[in-house]
Amino acid sequence: MTPAQPAPTAPLPVPPLHDDAQVPDYVRELEQAADYLPDDQRAQLRRAWAVGAAAHVGQTRKSGEPYITHPVAVAKVLADQGLDVETLIAAILHDTIEDTPLTYDGLVSEFGETVAELVDGVTKLDKIQFRDRQEAAAESFRKMLLAMSRDLRVILIKLADRLHNMRTLGAQSMEARHRIARETLEIYAPIAQRLGMNLIKAELQDLGFRALHPWRHAVIEKRLRTQPVVRRESLVQIEAQLAQRLAKEKLAHRLVSRVKSPWSIYTKMRAEHKTFAQVMDVFGFRIVVRTVPDCYHALGVVHAAYKPLDSRFRDFIAIPKANGYQSLHTVLFGPYGSPIEVQIRTEEMDLIAERGIAAHWSYKHGGDGPNSAQTRAHSWIANLVESQRATGSSLEFLENVKVDLFPDEVYLFTPKGDIMSLPRNSTALDFAYAVHTDVGNRAVAARVDGRLVPLRTKLASGQRVEIITAKSSTPKPQWLEFVVSGKARTSIRxxxxxxxxxxxxxxxxxxxxxxxxxxxxxxxxxxxxxxxxxxxxxxxxxxxxxxxxxxxxxxxxxxxxxxxxxxxxxxxxxxxxxxxxxxxxxxxxxxxxxxxxxxxxxxxxxxxxxxxxxxxxxxxxxxxxxxxxxxxxxxxxxxxxxxxxxxDRQVAGDFSAALRIEVDNRPGSLAQVAAAIAEAESNIDRVEYLERDANIAVMRFAIEVSDRRHLADVMRRVRRLAVVLGVQRM
Structure with a gap:
C-alpha cells in the first residue's frame, strides 16, 4: 500500500541501532514470531527496521499510523510462515526503493545483493505511464511474475503485503475497497492456491468476500456461529468413532474436524444452486499420520468404519496436484445420512498443504534442495514467463494467467507415463501445447487411450494422450474457439x-x-x-x-x-x-x-x-x-x-455458400434435406426459415463446400428428394 505522504528527498544517513527501550511493540511481536532464527539474524531484523523507519520517517498510512508499521507487519506474516531472514529483511524494506531516498546500491552495501534483488522484484511500476488503472495493474503483475522467475520469495512478500493490506482495508474508500477485494479474489488468492499456500489463500478469500459483499459475509458467519446443537453433537460422535478405530489399529495420528469458510460456502451455494443447510450437511475431518504407508492403513480403517462412496475417492499422493498438494480424499456415508469428507496425509504433506512453497524454508532449514511444491511452482512460472514474451499486451497476458489460475484441474498421462496437469475442460490441443509449442503448432489429431480423436476433444483425468503431428500442419484461427489454457491461446495467436x-x-x-x-x-x-x-x-x-x-x-x-x-x-x-x-x-x-x-x-x-x-x-x-x-x-x-x-490451380479448404431451398412443409422435411447435404460431405453452419405457411417452407442453408463442382453435387442430391420443390444458390 503506497504511503499517503510523499517521501523526503534528502539523502538519509545510516541510523544508529535502537536500544530495547526505544523498540516499539510491533517490532517485538515480529522478533517473537521469528524466534526460530538465531540471535545474530534477529539482530539483523532490528537493523532493517531501524533503516526502514528512518527511510519512511514522516510518512503515514491512511489510518494515520506511521508507514513503517505496514512493512513490519508484512514481515511478521512471513515469520509466521517460517521464512528465512533475507525474506523478512526484504519485507521490512519492500517499499523503500520506490517511496524513499534509499537506493538499490544502498541496500546492497547494507544487507547484500539477495535482499536488494528481492526488494527490487517487489517494487511497483509507478514511473511508467499507462492508458488506465487496469493496464497498470496488469503490467505490474507481469513484472511481478518476471521477478518471481528469478526468486520465488518475491511472490511470498507480495502475498504477505496483500494480506496485510486486506486486514487493514477499512481506511480505504468504498470504491478502492471493492477494487482491491476483486483483484484479491481474482488474482492473489488463486496464486496462493496455485503455490499451495492454503492458509494465506483462505484468509485472502475470506477478507476479500467480507470487503466485496459485507452483508452476505455477515449472514453466513452468523449462521456458522449458531449451528444447531444436533449438528455439533453429530460431529463429536463421528470424531470419537474415527479416533477409536484408529487407536485400536495403533496408528499414531492427529484428527481434526474441518469447518467450511464463509467464502467456500458462498461459492458452493452459487455454483451448485444449494441452500445453506444443504452445503453445511457435510462433516469434514482431516487425519494426519506419520508415513505414506500409514495413510493407506488409515484409509482402510475409515472405510471399515463407514461405507465409502465409490465415485468420490481421489489419490493425490500417487498423483499430486499441480501445486504439489498431496493427500488421500474419500467421502463416507455417515450414520446420520450425511456425507463425511475425510482427508488423510502425513505431517510433511500437511505442512506443504498449508504453506505450499513457503514450507521449503520452514520444514527443512538449510535443507537439500526444493520440495515438490517449489519445483512445480518454478515450472509453472517458467511457462508463464515464456507465455508473456509472446503476448501482445499486459491485459491479454493477465487474462491468460487467470485461465491458468482456475482451481480445477485434470491429470493426464503422456505415452511415457509422465503426469501433466491442465485446467478443467482442456482439450487434446491444450495437451499438445503443454507438451511443447512445436507439438501444438504441428498437431493434426490425438490418440486418447489408444482411440483416435479430433483435437477439440475434451479430456478427463487419468486418460493417456498421444499427439499426432504433421510437418505441413499449421495453427487454424478456429483453434482459438476451443482451447482453454493460456499457453495454447498465446502460442496460437x-x-x-x-x-x-x-x-x-x-x-x-x-x-x-x-x-x-x-x-x-x-x-x-x-x-x-x-x-x-x-x-x-x-x-x-x-x-x-x-x-x-x-x-x-x-x-x-x-x-x-x-x-x-x-x-x-x-x-x-x-x-x-x-x-x-x-x-x-x-x-x-x-x-x-x-x-x-x-x-x-x-x-x-x-x-x-x-x-x-x-x-x-x-x-x-x-x-x-x-x-x-x-x-x-x-x-x-x-x-x-x-x-x-x-x-490458383491448387485451392484447398472449405468455403461458405448459401442455398435457398423450398420444401413441402411437413414433419421430417428439414431432417431429409440436412441428411442429403451431409451425404454430399458438406457441413451445415446455420439454417433459417425465410418463409413458412401451412403447405410450403422456404429455408436458407449456410453450408461449406470446396468448389463449384462440390456445390453442384450438393444441389443435385437435394433436388432428388421428393419433399424438395426447388433449390437455388443465393
Missing part, C-alpha cells in the same frame, strides 16, 4: 500473426510487382538508394513491412510503384504504347488460404470456380467478390482499388 504477416508480405510483393510491370520496371531494378529513401520517408523498418501494408490496403500499389519509378503523382498509368492500363491483365492467383489478408464478401459468397474480382480495403486487405455480385457496380467507381485476381 503468435503463430497466426506470423503466418498472416508472411502471407501479407507475399501478396504485397505480387501486387507491387504487377504495378511496377505496368510502368515497365520490376522490383529488382528499383535502385537500392531510391528504395531506402522511400522506406525512410514513410518510416518502414524493412521492405517486408511496406509489402504487408500494401496487402492490407494501407498503401495503394500503384502509388508506391509511381514513387519508386519516379513517376509524377496523379499521372495516369499508361502502357508503353500510350494506352490506359487495363486493370484486368495479369491476375494475381489466390488459394483462399491467405490468412488475414484476403477475405470473402458475405454479400455474394464466392467459391473456387466463380469469376471473381478483388476490392482493396484499408486495414482489411483484399475483399473478394463474384463478378456478378450486385455490389460490383459500386466498386467500378473506384478503379484504383480494383485488384485483378483469379483462383
Amino acid at each position: 503468435q503463430q497466426l500473426k506470423q503466418l498472416e504477416h508472411e502471407d501479407a508480405v507475399q501478396l504485397g510483393h505480387r501486387m507491387l510487382d504487377r504495378a511496377l510491370e505496368a510502368l515497365g520496371i520490376s522490383l529488382d531494378r528499383v535502385p537500392a538508394v531510391r528504395m531506402d529513401a522511400y522506406l525512410n520517408e514513410f518510416r518502414y523498418p524493412r521492405l517486408e513491412a511496406l509489402l504487408a501494408d500494401i496487402a492490407l490496403g494501407n498503401r495503394m500499389p500503384q502509388q508506391v510503384a509511381m514513387a519508386l519509378a519516379r513517376e509524377a503523382p496523379g499521372k495516369p498509368l499508361r502502357t508503353p504504347g500510350g494506352n490506359m492500363l487495363p486493370m484486368s491483365q495479369d491476375k494475381i492467383l489466390i488459394t483462399g488460404a491467405e490468412r488475414g489478408v484476403i477475405s470473402f464478401a458475405n454479400c455474394c459468397l464466392p467459391i473456387p470456380g466463380d469469376e471473381i474480382m478483388g476490392y482493396h480495403t484499408a486495414g482489411k486487405g483484399i475483399v473478394v467478390h463474384r463478378l456478378d455480385c450486385p455490389n460490383v457496380a459500386d466498386y467500378r467507381k473506384s478503379p484504383d482499388r480494383w485488384v485483378p485476381i483469379g483462383w
Whole structure:
C-alpha cells in the first residue's frame, strides 16, 4: 500500500541501532514470531527496521499510523510462515526503493545483493505511464511474475503485503475497497492456491468476500456461529468413532474436524444452486499420520468404519496436484445420512498443504534442495514467463494467467507415463501445447487411450494422450474457439500473426510487382538508394513491412510503384504504347488460404470456380467478390482499388455458400434435406426459415463446400428428394 505522504528527498544517513527501550511493540511481536532464527539474524531484523523507519520517517498510512508499521507487519506474516531472514529483511524494506531516498546500491552495501534483488522484484511500476488503472495493474503483475522467475520469495512478500493490506482495508474508500477485494479474489488468492499456500489463500478469500459483499459475509458467519446443537453433537460422535478405530489399529495420528469458510460456502451455494443447510450437511475431518504407508492403513480403517462412496475417492499422493498438494480424499456415508469428507496425509504433506512453497524454508532449514511444491511452482512460472514474451499486451497476458489460475484441474498421462496437469475442460490441443509449442503448432489429431480423436476433444483425468503431428500442419484461427489454457491461446495467436504477416508480405510483393510491370520496371531494378529513401520517408523498418501494408490496403500499389519509378503523382498509368492500363491483365492467383489478408464478401459468397474480382480495403486487405455480385457496380467507381485476381490451380479448404431451398412443409422435411447435404460431405453452419405457411417452407442453408463442382453435387442430391420443390444458390 503506497504511503499517503510523499517521501523526503534528502539523502538519509545510516541510523544508529535502537536500544530495547526505544523498540516499539510491533517490532517485538515480529522478533517473537521469528524466534526460530538465531540471535545474530534477529539482530539483523532490528537493523532493517531501524533503516526502514528512518527511510519512511514522516510518512503515514491512511489510518494515520506511521508507514513503517505496514512493512513490519508484512514481515511478521512471513515469520509466521517460517521464512528465512533475507525474506523478512526484504519485507521490512519492500517499499523503500520506490517511496524513499534509499537506493538499490544502498541496500546492497547494507544487507547484500539477495535482499536488494528481492526488494527490487517487489517494487511497483509507478514511473511508467499507462492508458488506465487496469493496464497498470496488469503490467505490474507481469513484472511481478518476471521477478518471481528469478526468486520465488518475491511472490511470498507480495502475498504477505496483500494480506496485510486486506486486514487493514477499512481506511480505504468504498470504491478502492471493492477494487482491491476483486483483484484479491481474482488474482492473489488463486496464486496462493496455485503455490499451495492454503492458509494465506483462505484468509485472502475470506477478507476479500467480507470487503466485496459485507452483508452476505455477515449472514453466513452468523449462521456458522449458531449451528444447531444436533449438528455439533453429530460431529463429536463421528470424531470419537474415527479416533477409536484408529487407536485400536495403533496408528499414531492427529484428527481434526474441518469447518467450511464463509467464502467456500458462498461459492458452493452459487455454483451448485444449494441452500445453506444443504452445503453445511457435510462433516469434514482431516487425519494426519506419520508415513505414506500409514495413510493407506488409515484409509482402510475409515472405510471399515463407514461405507465409502465409490465415485468420490481421489489419490493425490500417487498423483499430486499441480501445486504439489498431496493427500488421500474419500467421502463416507455417515450414520446420520450425511456425507463425511475425510482427508488423510502425513505431517510433511500437511505442512506443504498449508504453506505450499513457503514450507521449503520452514520444514527443512538449510535443507537439500526444493520440495515438490517449489519445483512445480518454478515450472509453472517458467511457462508463464515464456507465455508473456509472446503476448501482445499486459491485459491479454493477465487474462491468460487467470485461465491458468482456475482451481480445477485434470491429470493426464503422456505415452511415457509422465503426469501433466491442465485446467478443467482442456482439450487434446491444450495437451499438445503443454507438451511443447512445436507439438501444438504441428498437431493434426490425438490418440486418447489408444482411440483416435479430433483435437477439440475434451479430456478427463487419468486418460493417456498421444499427439499426432504433421510437418505441413499449421495453427487454424478456429483453434482459438476451443482451447482453454493460456499457453495454447498465446502460442496460437503468435503463430497466426506470423503466418498472416508472411502471407501479407507475399501478396504485397505480387501486387507491387504487377504495378511496377505496368510502368515497365520490376522490383529488382528499383535502385537500392531510391528504395531506402522511400522506406525512410514513410518510416518502414524493412521492405517486408511496406509489402504487408500494401496487402492490407494501407498503401495503394500503384502509388508506391509511381514513387519508386519516379513517376509524377496523379499521372495516369499508361502502357508503353500510350494506352490506359487495363486493370484486368495479369491476375494475381489466390488459394483462399491467405490468412488475414484476403477475405470473402458475405454479400455474394464466392467459391473456387466463380469469376471473381478483388476490392482493396484499408486495414482489411483484399475483399473478394463474384463478378456478378450486385455490389460490383459500386466498386467500378473506384478503379484504383480494383485488384485483378483469379483462383490458383491448387485451392484447398472449405468455403461458405448459401442455398435457398423450398420444401413441402411437413414433419421430417428439414431432417431429409440436412441428411442429403451431409451425404454430399458438406457441413451445415446455420439454417433459417425465410418463409413458412401451412403447405410450403422456404429455408436458407449456410453450408461449406470446396468448389463449384462440390456445390453442384450438393444441389443435385437435394433436388432428388421428393419433399424438395426447388433449390437455388443465393
